[in-house]
Amino acid sequence: MNLKTFERGIHPSYHKGLTSENRIEKAELPKQVIIPLRQHLGAPSDVIVKKGDLVQEGQMIGEAGGYVSAPVHASINGKVKDVVLHTHPGGGKSLAVIIDGDGTEKDWGLVTPSLSILDKFTGEELKGAIGEAGIVGMGGAAFPTYVKLSPPKERKIDTVILNGCECEPYLTADHRLMVEQASKVIIGLEAIKRSIGASKIFIGIEDNKKDAVSTLNQAAKSLSIEVEIVILETKYPQGAEKMLIKAVTGQVVPVGKLPLEVGVLVNNVGTTVAIYDALALGKPLIERVVTISGNGIKTPRNLLLRVGTSFAEVIEQCGGVISPEALSDTDTPPELEILNGGPMMGVAQSTIQVPVIKGTSGITLLTGKEIKPKKYSPCIKCSSCVTVCPMGLIPLKIADMGRLGMIDDLKSWDAMACIECGCCSFVCPSKRPLVQWIRVGKVKLRELG
Amino acid sequence: MILIIAVLTMGGLGLFFAIGLAIASKKLKVKEDPRVKKVMEILPMTNCGACGVPGCSTFAVGLVKGDIAINACVAGGQEVADLLAKALGIDSATSVRMLAVVLCRGGDKETRKFATYRGDKTCASADLTGGEKSCSYSCLGLSDCVVSCEFGAMEMNDNGLPVVFYDKCIGCGACAKACPRDIIEMHSESMKVFVYCKNKDKGPIAKKHCDVACIGCGLCVKDCNVEGGIVMKNNLAVINYESCPQDDSTTKRCPTKCILFDEEPKQIKEVFSSKAMKVASGS
Numbered sequence: 001m002n003l004k005t006f007e008r009g010i011h012p013s014y015h016k017g018l019t020s021e022n023r024i025e026k027a028e029l030p031k032q033v034i035i036p037l038r039q040h041l042g043a044p045s046d047v048i049v050k051k052g053d054l055v056q057e058g059q060m061i062g063e064a065g066g067y068v069s070a071p072v073h074a075s076i077n078g079k080v081k082d083v084v085l086h087t088h089p090g091g092g093k094s095l096a097v098i099i100d101g102d103g104t105e106k107d108w109g110l111v112t113p114s115l116s117i118l119d120k121f122t123g124e125e126l127k128g129a130i131g132e133a134g135i136v137g138m139g140g141a142a143f144p145t146y147v148k149l150s151p152p153k154e155r156k157i158d159t160v161i162l163n164g165c166e167c168e169p170y171l172t173a174d175h176r177l178m179v180e181q182a183s184k185v186i187i188g189l190e191a192i193k194r195s196i197g198a199s200k201i202f203i204g205i206e207d208n209k210k211d212a213v214s215t216l217n218q219a220a221k222s223l224s225i226e227v228e229i230v231i232l233e234t235k236y237p238q239g240a241e242k243m244l245i246k247a248v249t250g251q252v253v254p255v256g257k258l259p260l261e262v263g264v265l266v267n268n269v270g271t272t273v274a275i276y277d278a279l280a281l282g283k284p285l286i287e288r289v290v291t292i293s294g295n296g297i298k299t300p301r302n303l304l305l306r307v308g309t310s311f312a313e314v315i316e317q318c319g320g321v322i323s324p325e326a327l328s329d330t331d332t333p334p335e336l337e338i339l340n341g342g343p344m345m346g347v348a349q350s351t352i353q354v355p356v357i358k359g360t361s362g363i364t365l366l367t368g369k370e371i372k373p374k375k376y377s378p379c380i381k382c383s384s385c386v387t388v389c390p391m392g393l394i395p396l397k398i399a400d401m402g403r404l405g406m407i408d409d410l411k412s413w414d415a416m417a418c419i420e421c422g423c424c425s426f427v428c429p430s431k432r433p434l435v436q437w438i439r440v441g442k443v444k445l446r447e448l449g
Numbered sequence: 450m451i452l453i454i455a456v457l458t459m460g461g462l463g464l465f466f467a468i469g470l471a472i473a474s475k476k477l478k479v480k481e482d483p484r485v486k487k488v489m490e491i492l493p494m495t496n497c498g499a500c501g502v503p504g505c506s507t508f509a510v511g512l513v514k515g516d517i518a519i520n521a522c523v524a525g526g527q528e529v530a531d532l533l534a535k536a537l538g539i540d541s542a543t544s545v546r547m548l549a550v551v552l553c554r555g556g557d558k559e560t561r562k563f564a565t566y567r568g569d570k571t572c573a574s575a576d577l578t579g580g581e582k583s584c585s586y587s588c589l590g591l592s593d594c595v596v597s598c599e600f601g602a603m604e605m606n607d608n609g610l611p612v613v614f615y616d617k618c619i620g621c622g623a624c625a626k627a628c629p630r631d632i633i634e635m636h637s638e639s640m641k642v643f644v645y646c647k648n649k650d651k652g653p654i655a656k657k658h659c660d661v662a663c664i665g666c667g668l669c670v671k672d673c674n675v676e677g678g679i680v681m682k683n684n685l686a687v688i689n690y691e692s693c694p695q696d697d698s699t700t701k702r703c704p705t706k707c708i709l710f711d712e713e714p715k716q717i718k719e720v721f722s723s724k725a726m727k728v729a730s731g732s
Contacts, residue, residue: 091577335565350564350579433569440573
């Protein structure tokens with residue numbers, strides 16, 4: 001059977017077996033949380049608490065700082081210790097609220113997932129509730145969902161796609177959510193569909209997650225919601241928004257435009273569950289499922305973590321870092337690479353005192369031969385990167401322009417269209433850090449252009 | 450016969466075009482201001498771009514037209530400004546010598562290294578993830594500034610910090626642009642007081658990460674007898690270079706010695722290089 005997919009892309013080794021059978025576990029209540037005010041695309045939130053304030057779990061501590069923005073909420077009960085600049089897992093620094101917990105937690109109650117919870121909301125109220133709960137796209141880019149659901153009047157969105165691909169190696173958080181909480185996912189999707197008045201729901205899943213297909217099918221049937229499940233080829237980056245749309249509906253989103261240009265809305269699995277929680281329990285986005293995996297961690301797990309838990313605490317709950325002696329390849333230095341996200345798109349961290357944020361889908365710890373230092377050599381113009389770039393760009397050119405800071409050329413060669421998926425660096429036989437250079441170029445473009 | 454025809458044809462064609470070109474060069478001659486050539490001879494011809502125009506020839510044309518000030522050539526300084534004024538028969542103006550100042554003293558000895566950076570060895574790339582040092586405002590030490598300097602006026606010292614050579618720096622500002630953390634600033638030579646730190650963390654955190662960090666104690670602000678000469682912005686002392694007195698009254702009590710008076714080393718390149726050679730050869 002020919003499965004639907006997009007053009008180009010790569011087939012990395014997925015390593016999903018480490019956690020794909022592990023049930024989602026609730027993590028221990030953290031003693032302290034660090035909640036950055038920049039957890040989404042757009043303007044950072046404006047802080048509305050001050051040092052010494054007592055806060056409740058779920059209380060808003062930062063208001064949306066503009067139209068493209070989202071509020072943030074306290075994830076534990078406790079006292080605000082300070083509001084300071086703190087290292088951000090996405091790089092750089094951001095103002096963050098540090099809360100010392102008092103060891104108690106709020107009981108949000110339990111509701112049997114059913115469609116009746118949506119009946120008390122009108123379309124606009126749905127959007128409002130989603131905005132209030134501070135829900136953002138939880139696949140990584142963290143685009144505020146409220147903004148996504150409010151397209152300009154002349155644009156009609158008729159298709160909602162659930163992104164169940166999770167093409168990033170190691171990560172299984174979305175996979176487990178689809179298997180364990182399928183009905184919540186379906187209800188969240190229905191809420192999105194109702195709030196924008198769409199007519200069709202697609203679910204795109206890679207063919208390595210067959211169990212999720214059956215649970216979602218069952219859930220949809222028992223809730224009598226019509227969804228079309230599209231099984232896609234397992235290929236990276238299948239879960240990139242534009243690739244997914246191409247694979248599922250065949251439409252191509254123009255460069256530099258949002259999917260709403262072709263009347264499509266893509267949502268992540270985690271986001272739909274967060275929407276369900278917000279509507280059914282009134283619980284804002286203060287918890288998320290994170291996969292902690294890689295060959296550097298003792299016990300890989302799928303954990304339900306509070307936003308703001310520090311990486312250090314998370315790693316401790318997973319049994320800590322594997323000792324270098326335990327690895328078979330002893331010729332490599334006992335170094336460790338900690339990534340916020342998966343190995344393809346994750347950002348390497350320089351400290352473990354960084355918090356889990358709304359966009360953290362995984363924490364990957366790599367060591368030993370997985371991170372063997374590579375020395376790059378000159379480009380041999382083999383065009384491997386061109387043949388895999390899902391966006392159809394010329395990575396070797398754009399990377400050099402980024403490295404040399406050629407602003408005008410970067411613009412005309414569409415550097416901004418790059419989704420930083422990492423396919424080009426992955427296949428480069430000269431081991432050139434192409435994505436890193438392109439990122440440097442994009443930073444320069446944003447500053448100057 | 451064929452040989453003669455070929456020679457005559459080529460010769461005839463050559464003669465025809467030669468006459469054409471000779472006439473064109475007389476008739477279509479563009480008059481160039483003779484002063485432009487004169488100015489070009491005086492200019493340092495470094496094409497550094499510090500004056501704001503793309504190169505020295507554009508500068509010369511602009512200067513003759515009167516669009517550019519007489520003292521605008523940064524690389525040439527006072528000497529060139531005077532010569533230009535003499536050549537053009539106009540009044541000279543004082544030119545201020547600008548120098549690059551590296552406002553971070555947190556080298557490998559003063560800061561803590563707590564991560565290994567294995568990406569591309571440029572500051573611009575390293576800044577995306579955070580670099581190796583615990584202070585996230587410090588010099589990344591991967592020498593983007595040294596690479597950007599076209600005058601050989603910078604080098605890294607054995608402490609992992611860039612050094613500006615007093616004798617070579619012409620003040621073009623390329624290094625300041627290349628630094629992703631804005632540690633290098635361009636200042637006039639007459640400035641003596643600098644805060645050698647960019648750390649905006651609160652005192653205890655800053656102190657933990659670096660021995661010579663500004664801890665935001667505010668002593669220099671109190672000692673400054675000019676209102677607003679030094680201000681505290683985000684736990685960092687910031688000097689107002691227009692009003693801050695250029696003496697040691699503000700710098701004496703600094704507990705971490707990060708605000709200093711007249712401490713720019715004024716390194717001479719040859720001295721530095723010979724010292725570096727000695728260290729390298731172990732003598």
